[in-house]
Amino acid sequence: MKHFDDQLTETQADQFGRASAALLSQGAQSLPAGIKDRLHAARMKALSVRKTEKVFAHKPVFASTAGSWNSGSNGMWDTLGWVAPLAVLVFGLIAIAQWQDDSRINDIAEVDAALLSDDVPPDAYADSGFLAFLKNGPLSDSGDSATDSVQSK
Structure with missing residues (x-):
């Protein structure tokens, strides 16, 4: 006699199930x-x-002839799985390019504003130390001596 703690093998369980279903x-x-x-x-x-x-x-x-892995299904989610990161990358690169263009335009606008407000003399564009002048700032002491040397030429 079997106890409740004993377990049936898979074959015995199948036989019991078939016999019960038949009855x-x-x-x-x-x-x-x-x-x-x-x-x-x-x-x-x-x-x-x-x-x-x-x-x-x-x-x-399965591996395709092109060397890529293919699961045999070309559903919308499979396509979206690689299109979405590609779209994010493209929009990110466009945003970075736009930001760099805006930064460049702002730098040019600062130079133009300095030129029009007489902080930068027109001859400074031809001077090799013009970038150093811009880095030091138009109101610094070295800027005044650079302006004087440019005007004396």
């Missing part, structure tokens, strides 16, 4: 129609309330 099928044949209808309704209700079970399946992955 239940035979017994269901002799039931009155009203009971069969109620059992059928109860089964349908139980199946409708049952939670769906998640099944994990492995997709086969």
Whole structure:
């Protein structure tokens, strides 16, 4: 006699399940129609309330002739998986280029504003030390001597 702690092997469990299903099928044949209808309704209700079970399946992955890996499905999510990062990269590069252009335009505007406000003499554009003048600033002491030396030429 087996105890409850003993476990059935897979083969024994399959045999028990088949025998139980056969006995239940035979017994269901002799039931009155009203009971069969109620059992059928109860089964349908139980199946409708049952939670769906998640099944994990492995997709086969094949190497194509181009050397890339292909899972055999070309769904929208597969395409979106590589298009989205590419789009982010392109928009990022466009934003960086725009930012650099704006920075360059602002630098040119500062030089023009300094030239128009007489902080930078027009001859300073030809002077090799013009960049040093801009880095030091128009109001520093070295800027005044640089301006004097440029005007004396």
